[in-house]
Amino acid sequence: MAHRDEVLQLLNSKLESGRVRDYCPNGLQVEGKAQIRKLITGVTASQALLDRAVAEQADAVLVHHGYFWKSEASEITGMKKRRLQTLLQHDINLFAYHLPLDIHPELGNNAQLGALLGFSDISALPSVEPVGVVRQTQLSTALSLTDIVARLQQQLQRPVFAHDAGIGDIRHIAWCTGGGQGYIDAAAAAGAQLFISGEVSEQTIHSANELGIHFIAAGHHATERYGVKALGEWLAAQTGIEVQFVDLYNPA
Structure with a gap:
């Protein structure tokens, strides 16, 4: 008590x-x-x-x-x-x-999703405020979009939406849980080859295609x-x- x-x-x-x-x-x-x-x-x-x-x-x-x-x-x-x-x-x-729980480097939604997916060397994307609302990692071994989708679906126990931008395998991943799909532009600017969020908007797909970045929407509730x-x-x-x-x- x-x-x-x-x-x-x-x-x-x-x-x-x-x-x-x-x-x-x-x-x-x-x-x-x-x-x-x-x-x-x-x-x-x-x-x-x-x-x-x-x-x-x-x-x-x-x-x-x-x-x-x-x-x-x-x-x-x-x-x-x-x-x-x-x-x-x-x-x-x-x-x-709300945001304090999104950005916390240990207990936050973004940190916890990265840990759940087995990512290491996780860091904040420094171009986005508040720092920590978008996180990123560099994989030691490149994975296909199909591999990452399978990992997400296994860990989250739900289907996810994936959009293939046609750029091949992935090393640099960025993500923002919940309704963070609007950060896809910042993720692409930082060199990410895949951006993961909870939701998808109509313009998200245009950004993915034109900026050359894969995108996954894994569920607002599920990712948070x-x-x-x-x-x-x-x-x-x-x-x-x-x-x-x-x-x-x-x-x-």
Whole structure:
């Protein structure tokens, strides 16, 4: 068991959340009970995840995608009202970390996806801010696009979308989890032969063809499962809190 303020301080310190400008507040988004015995982690603070937290009698939820985005309506109605009502009625804390969890060199989504795929010598692409939102590696042995697709599908346990730009085998790979497909231009400028992200847009394929870079969209949810899971495991080791990762199915 740990106090809510101790948990918040540990998370903020580990992720250095104060140094990142973001599209939402990072940290404690909804205040619940002071003492935390059990915490649920998941990618998004959806109603299904909150209902699971209630069923598990959790005192807190830790996610990558929380609430209060700059572009969202400010009214507390409908789906937003029901989600907040669930948290407040059951006195559940909601912690959320967006970009700080993407860029962390150890626990971040990008770092964790690279480790899952067996990449070594991972570094940040320095041309993209905040540093760490795109990561890269140089393979010691060139692989085909087919080889990398097979590895991704095996590790993520889902099909992925791959676009072959016709440039042959791959040594230099760059990636950004989630909705990072727009960074394909920066990856190509850095010399990457493959860019991996979670989603694909119509213009992504044009960039891949015209810049000569393979592209894979492996799923927004699928590529961002591992940061929050690793962060929860780290928090459990620091505090003794019972932490349970809940992977709700999402094909996107």
